[in-house]
Amino acid sequence: MESSEREDYLEAVLVRSLAVQAHTSAKDLAADLSIGEETVSADLKSLEEQGDLVFDETGALSLTVQGRTIAERVLKKHRVLQCFLGEILGMEDHAASDEACVLEHSISDTAINRIGNYVKSAGHRRNWHRGNTSYNRLINNNIPNPVASGLVPGMNKIPPAGTSSTPLGSTLTDAMESVPLAVIGITGGEYLHRLIDLGVIPGEVVILKRRLHNNAVVLQVKECDIALSPEIAGTILVEKM
Numbered sequence: 001m002e003s004s005e006r007e008d009y010l011e012a013v014l015v016r017s018l019a020v021q022a023h024t025s026a027k028d029l030a031a032d033l034s035i036g037e038e039t040v041s042a043d044l045k046s047l048e049e050q051g052d053l054v055f056d057e058t059g060a061l062s063l064t065v066q067g068r069t070i071a072e073r074v075l076k077k078h079r080v081l082q083c084f085l086g087e088i089l090g091m092e093d094h095a096a097s098d099e100a101c102v103l104e105h106s107i108s109d110t111a112i113n114r115i116g117n118y119v120k121s122a123g124h125r126r127n128w129h130r131g132n133t134s135y136n137r138l139i140n141n142n143i144p145n146p147v148a149s150g151l152v153p154g155m156n157k158i159p160p161a162g163t164s165s166t167p168l169g170s171t172l173t174d175a176m177e178s179v180p181l182a183v184i185g186i187t188g189g190e191y192l193h194r195l196i197d198l199g200v201i202p203g204e205v206v207i208l209k210r211r212l213h214n215n216a217v218v219l220q221v222k223e224c225d226i227a228l229s230p231e232i233a234g235t236i237l238v239e240k241m
Contacts, residue, residue, distance in 0.1 A: 001046055004105040008033065009043060009073045010052055014071035015192060018201055024061055043076055077104040080116040082197065090121060097197065147210070172217060172236040177208045180241040187235045198226055198238060 012032050016024045025046055030037040044061065047053050052067035063071060081100035085091045093097065181229055184202045186192055199221045200206065207220040215230040228236075 001043060005043070006050075006052070007070060007105055009040075009047060010067050010071035011074045013053065013061065013194060014068065014075055017063070018186070018192070018196065020091055025059060026061075028071070043074050070170065073109070074104055077107060077112050079197075080112050080119065081107070083119050084115050093197070097193075109159075124129050135153065154177070170238060172208060172233040172238055173215070175208050176240065177210060179206065179207065181206050181238040182241055183236060184239055185237040187237060191235055195232070196238070200225070205241065206238070 009029065009237045012029050013024055016028060016032070021058035027037055029035075029044070030040040032042070043054075044053065047067070048055065048061075050062055050138075053061050053063050054069065061204055065210075075085065078097075078100045081103050082096045085099055086093055088098075183200060183202055183206060185202055185232050186200070192222050195201070200219070209218040209220050209225060211217050212227070217228050217230070217233045219228055219233075
């Protein structure tokens with residue numbers, strides 16, 4: 001297996017682990033990566049033999065420490081590159097993401113850190129945000145852990161269930177406006193990649209600014225205001241801080 005293929009698989013498993021998913025299976029990854037399920041199953045077996053992931057008795061898979069380390073490094077590269085290509089060079093979101101998928105496998109950690117620092121400084125100078133990135137998180141050395149960890153590096157601990165007026169598992173569409181909300185999960189797998197690109201991930205603190213006439217919402221993520229359709233907003237689980 002090529003090293004780029006290995007990294008793609010591990011990154012895909014990590015991305016799924018950032019959402020609320022009952023299981024991650026070979027079928028899930030086959031759909032995410034547009035690869036045949038038989039091929040994916042064989043490749044996952046190879047990754048298991050390399051010590052990158054493990055299967056439980058139900059067939060669900062999870063990353064080992066080794067696998068997570070690789071996946072976090074690749075996902076960080078993807079975010080920094082997509083931000084640079086989109087925000088600095090002006091590429092469209094999908095084109096920037098596709099290009100980042102290619103470059104992330106060959107660029108060095110040193111180059112990524114320099115690009116990330118440049119993007120951050122450029123963002124602060126211009127105070128320019130299109131709403132598809134979160135600069136501070138892009139250059140963070142740690143990609144957030146799954147919801148089960150309860151803690152994201154550099155962020156506040158997610159409030160325990162029952163400590164707020166917004167019940168555990170309430171969606172963004174039902175949340176209060178103008179108050180800090182902790183994202184605790186994402187239930188819509190089809191929107192997962194888009195939300196991660198926007199910086200809406202478990203552990204992030206957001207504010208519902210207002211609701212629009214078509215039931216869409218305007219959400220503040222750090223310094224960015226982004227509009228989300230009611231379908232997407234309904235997949236985001238939040239708790240009041």
